[in-house]
Amino acid sequence: MPRRTAVVTGGAGFIGSHLCDALIRDGLAVVCVDNFLTGSRDNIAHLLGTEHFELVEQDVNDKLAVTGEVDVVFHLASPASPADYLRHPLPTLSVGSIGTLNVLELAKERGARFVLASTSEVYGDPHQHPQTEAYWGNVNPIGPRSVYDEAKRFSEASTAAYRREFGTNTAIVRIFNTFGPRMRTDDGRAVPAFITRALAGQPLRVAGDGGQSRSLCFVEDTVAGLLAVAASDHPGPVNLGTEDERTVLALAHLVLDLTGSAAEVEFTALPEDDPVRRRPDTTLAREQFEWSPRTAIEDGLAATIAWFTEQLAAGATR
Numbered sequence: 001m002p003r004r005t006a007v008v009t010g011g012a013g014f015i016g017s018h019l020c021d022a023l024i025r026d027g028l029a030v031v032c033v034d035n036f037l038t039g040s041r042d043n044i045a046h047l048l049g050t051e052h053f054e055l056v057e058q059d060v061n062d063k064l065a066v067t068g069e070v071d072v073v074f075h076l077a078s079p080a081s082p083a084d085y086l087r088h089p090l091p092t093l094s095v096g097s098i099g100t101l102n103v104l105e106l107a108k109e110r111g112a113r114f115v116l117a118s119t120s121e122v123y124g125d126p127h128q129h130p131q132t133e134a135y136w137g138n139v140n141p142i143g144p145r146s147v148y149d150e151a152k153r154f155s156e157a158s159t160a161a162y163r164r165e166f167g168t169n170t171a172i173v174r175i176f177n178t179f180g181p182r183m184r185t186d187d188g189r190a191v192p193a194f195i196t197r198a199l200a201g202q203p204l205r206v207a208g209d210g211g212q213s214r215s216l217c218f219v220e221d222t223v224a225g226l227l228a229v230a231a232s233d234h235p236g237p238v239n240l241g242t243e244d245e246r247t248v249l250a251l252a253h254l255v256l257d258l259t260g261s262a263a264e265v266e267f268t269a270l271p272e273d274d275p276v277r278r279r280p281d282t283t284l285a286r287e288q289f290e291w292s293p294r295t296a297i298e299d300g301l302a303a304t305i306a307w308f309t310e311q312l313a314a315g316a317t318r
Helices: 014-025 082-087 089-110 146-166 190-200 219-230 248-259 283-289 297-313
Strands: 005-009 029-034 053-057 072-075 113-119 170-175 204-207 213-215 238-240 245-247 265-268
Touching: 005 014, 005 089, 014 029, 014 219, 072 089, 072 219, 082 089, 082 146, 089 113, 089 146, 113 146, 113 219, 146 170, 170 219, 190 204, 190 248, 190 297, 204 248, 213 248, 219 238, 219 283, 238 283, 245 248, 248 265, 248 297
Parallel strands: 005 029, 005 072, 029 053, 072 113, 113 170, 170 238, 204 265
Antiparallel strands: 213 245
16 A cells, blocks of 8 residues: 655644654655745654655745645744744745645645644634634734734634635634743743743843743644544644643743753733733534543643753854
8 A cells, every 4th residue: 555645834844843753653655845934953853754755845824845645734934923024024924825826735635634724813812712623713803913813813714715615624623821841942931931031041031920821731742633634524623732731930930940950030022913812712622533631730841841951052043
């Protein structure tokens, strides 16, 4: 039997590279598409030159240079951290719109299952807590974060339109805050920022009073959820995340405890439109896919701290 083939856009990114690993372990051939705007060759270096892995270095805003049969397409290409999408606002909007349409067209042409990696950011600063898939969100359409939030909302609308218009086998997955090895040390999000500064003995910078909450899911659990949705015919949207909600301040102190750092916490201004509370309702994922996170945040952070320690020792920033 020929191997099934998966295309992963953004496959050299943090989550994308872990997804490539999992797909190959499951016996699929993988075509990784990445332009390395925020991804890194280091994340896929162990796969380069192997028999069932192909790298296509290109921007998905152009027609995809992918040949042959394709069974499933995962669309993860996009800057994801606030530091990245605020640095690259127009590319973020482009990959969420033009790029998504191009990747959807590939899935339609090849008769492939299409899985959109959307985000909890489509809920904005939510008035509903926890957030269910039926919630429409509270997004500022012209604020600085809108370049990511609205790009993903457009991606979802496009995915739903292809399903209705062409019968394309699509699914939408809304990924909540995910962390783990292969996050860049200069990523800018809370976990890498806290770990990097704690290991350096520098003050951990907490926005506002630190009372805003996040629900952090380990990357291996997020990838398992993506695979479960891909193996089904469910259209989504499906929340993927943990219901273990922590304040940002509590997270900072947990990182200090796990690193053994004597660094202090200092408070900074709260970014514009920063969500106050963020926690998914994952009932749908549990009932439809028998999926729930298995990794405790303490265990996931320990693994992530160990990885960051190695990276910082080697002088890496990506």
